[in-house]
Amino acid sequence: MSETSVQAGSLPKAPGSLSMIVVMTAVATACGLLIVTAFQATKNAIEHNVATITQESVLEILPDATRQIPFGVDKSGAVVREPAADADVSKIYAGYDESGALAGIAIEGSGQGWNELKILYAYAPDRQCIFGFKVLECRETPGVGDKIATQEEFLANFKELDATLDPGTRAPEHPIVTVKHGTKKDKWEIDAISGATISSKAVGRILQDSTTRLLPAITGHLDEIRKAGAE
Amino acid sequence: MNSASLWFIFIDSLLINNLVLAVFLGICPFLGVSGKLDTAIRMGGAVVFVMLVSSALAYGMNVLLVRLDAEYLRIISYIVVIASTVQLVEMFIKKKSPALFRALGIYLPLITTNCAVLGVAMFQTIRDYSFVQSMVFSLGSGLGFTLALVIMSGIREQLNLSDVPNAAKGTALALMVAGILSMAFMGFAGLGSN
């Protein structure tokens, strides 16, 4: 581009800046129109895709559920039903079975492992435990860290992971922690994958943060969430 | 808002997820300009500078686009921001320091099509970095780019003197070296995180 700017001065008959401005404006307008058309044309398909993809993952980790309603928990701990897409809330999805009874709550969590990590876990309010886990987004080292998404032994940790809240303070009785492979003793501990401890620990940390922050709010508004399914 | 600490972002962009060796951005100058140590340092300097300016501008641009609800113009406006930054920087340097301008010479306009600059702007948007985080991220990325370029050019200066089969000379060998470097940089993984 420097070449052109140098030439502009030395060329004997450079076209006037008017024609340049006209052409650039015309091209920019045409481009703008094209982009807006494409944006409008694909908008519905994209929204549909995003909705199906969350719906599928939610129903996958809540096997008894047949439909779901999204909720959001904001910073003050208030629960809003069907929050706006760009609202600053933690997303949770309540799943209901055919009779409309609450079949579990799927909660989104994210944090840092080696890289950004995004998970979804299933919480059963009546049993006060985590009973399902799925990695949504993971850029961990292939073949090592990404075992947190696939290894059955690790995923077995989340069949019945204790997340009991203290009835008085509503804080978790035992924060969820990741322990070294083979040393799991208590039902609130996660047995790490040997060789992928950092990623396993990241999962534990995400769950600990998320349960400490969200579960009190959820149990506080459980009646509302239950009622939403009966409608 | 992204919650990552500034120190982590810096280490991450400089070493762990090095722009060139782990994210594959800016490969063209990496292979093309890394023949000599001296040019590598100059190119690196130019990239760090442009990256800082353009990522600050891109941050402002994004705030504006989000407010106007016109995020679909992001790509086009980023590239315009970067191209004009490069032009402005070029004009500024030409006026203030002709010596530096001659030294950077052709590298400045080349930066417009350096995907590293656009890449940094896109990454900071996708990761939802705050302004300070974005600046640290672009500084780390630029220095990381320079670091990779300098290491590579050092190795290539040595390689020129060694006996290599004809077929492997040039890009093929450079890529193999880059592969080994990239493996070495993987050793930094885990640094800075708890």
Place this chain on the structure above:
Amino acid sequence: MSESSSNRNLQVFLNGIWKENPVFVQVLGMCPTLAVTNSVRNAIAMGISTMFVLVMSSMLVAMVRKVVPKQVRIATYILIISTFVTIVDYLIKAVSIPVYKALGPFIALIVVNCIILGRAEAFASKNTVYRSVLDAVGMGVGFCIALLCLGGVRELLGSGSFLGVPIFGPYFEPWVIFLLPSGGFFTLGAWLLVFSLLKERKARRAAQEQSA
């Protein structure tokens, strides 16, 4: 159309695939070539998106080539290219979210893929719309082939599958290194080596024939 001109057009098309293959011969567009080829699916998605942008922008550049003043031509090309990249960005999102997530910011980076600006400046700005599209399709196919070469090797060795279908059976221990960034460098380096070996052998044969 006379035979010689249709032959020439074929030549324009084939050029990009073999003689001037953008990746293996011109060594352009390295970033996407290395970054998204850890699986065949991603390689195909990237190849098709790049080809779409390449063809559409070449066509438009060739259309406006006579009205755009020389001074602002690069700016115009960049505007046109980024328009089509934005369109591709939304199209991919509309087709499949997992693919969109796998390619991530590299879709936006098609803008700075040197192949596209290179063809706009070197070919489309000087040729008719028809020939420019032909050239762009050739280059695009060449780029796709190169991505497939890399993606194929990396997925086959790195996860023992092709397009997600396991090939080597359960006892195969995947060479994880091929999925990592360094594997990308090694694979591309090896491919370039193969091509230059072929070229060297061809040159030697030709020299032998001449002396014989």
